[in-house]
Amino acid sequence: MIIGVPKEIKPSENRVALTPAGALELCKRKHVVYVQSTAGIGSGFSDADYVSAGAKILNSIEEIYSISEMIIKVKEPITIEYSLIKPNQLLFTYFHFASYEPLTHAMINSNAVCLAYETVELPDRSLPLLIPMSEVAGRMAVQEGAKFLEKPQKGKGILLGGVPGVPPAKVLVLGGGIVGTQSAKMAAGLGAQVSILDVSLNRLRYLADVMPANVNTMFSNEYNIRELVQSHDLIIGAVLIPGAKAPSLVTRDMLKTMHPGTVLVDVAIDQGGCIETSKPTTHEDPIFIVDDVVHYCVANMPGAVPYTSTVALTNATLPYAIQLADKGWKKACTDSRPLMLGLNVVNGKVVYEGVANAFNLKHTKVEEIL
DSSP, X not given: OEEEEOOOOSTTOOOOSOOHHHHHHHHHTTOEEEEETTTTGGGTOOHHHHHHTTOEEESOHHHHHHHOSEEEOSSOOOHHHHTTOOTTOEEEEOOOGGGOHHHHHHHHHHTOEEEEGGGOOOTTSOOTTTHHHHHHHHHHHHHHHHHHTSGGGTSOOOOTTOBTTBOOOEEEEEOOSHXXXXXXXXXHHTTOEEEEEEXXXXXXXXXXXXXXXXXXXXXXXXXXXHHHHTTOSEEEEOOOOTTSOOOXXXXXXXXXXXXXXXXXXXXXXXXXXXXXXXXXBOSSSOEEEETTEEEEXXXXXXXXXXXXXXXXXXXXXXXXXXHHHHHOHHHHXXXXXHHHHHEEEETTEEOOHHHHHHTTOOBOOHHHHO
């Protein structure tokens, strides 16, 4: 198969979808890998590194899309890429369709095959291609939240871990999945007093067993959230409903009950955000303030640590990319239910129910396509 790796062009996106090590594994299997020139520079990989691994370098993104049967990316295509996508071309990337309707319609119109990292799902309901970036984002949420609690950044001016004689900050984590767990671990490790909420009692039991003593677990409901937001300094939104829009757990009226300088980090922003007042921000302009509350809603948080993110992502995606390249997308998805669940839009039809429901579109069962 001919595989293309374009340079990411979304603002502040320094990751690349494939490491030279990943390119080598594909080339060993007699696939042809084309990488756009300088695509790996932001992650610390030179064109020469890819050439040494057996890949070929092309200068322009137009050449990459034109020649490739499968495009492997990190982030969803943006507007200037829409016209480059060909019918029946396989796109393997993060799409997060439910958060952006124009992208959904553009991919429907392209007649391409859109296989989303974030909905590839194992039998235990885990999301293997979302986990590595969720781990990065969860840890970064605390790192960024701690920074924006500083007074020069418009925060309360409170040190996350406190010092002897001064109590630590209080951190509220909404969601006990991968992002929430990593956030709670990081915040607890820095000495903060942490509360983590989830709707699954089984998950709360697990977290209560594995978390340190400065992490408290609570059931997630509106009453508890309303009570806790009044006293916590850093609030991390870590809710995920695979393939669907995130629910708004923190409503606008709750902001007025928070102390000025409270920091909200909405990691769920890729799926529309779980804080009502959230809107996507960038690494260059990461925050905005509503009712004296600081909102950090960067939509590609792992893009700020591209080496770590790129290697972690390729470690997870490569086995699936090899299956797709070796077998073709249709047989690979027939043979692998996790890959089948990754299909979101195929040849103009929406085959993932969460995406169809988000925009009241017709849902076609993926089995009909296969």
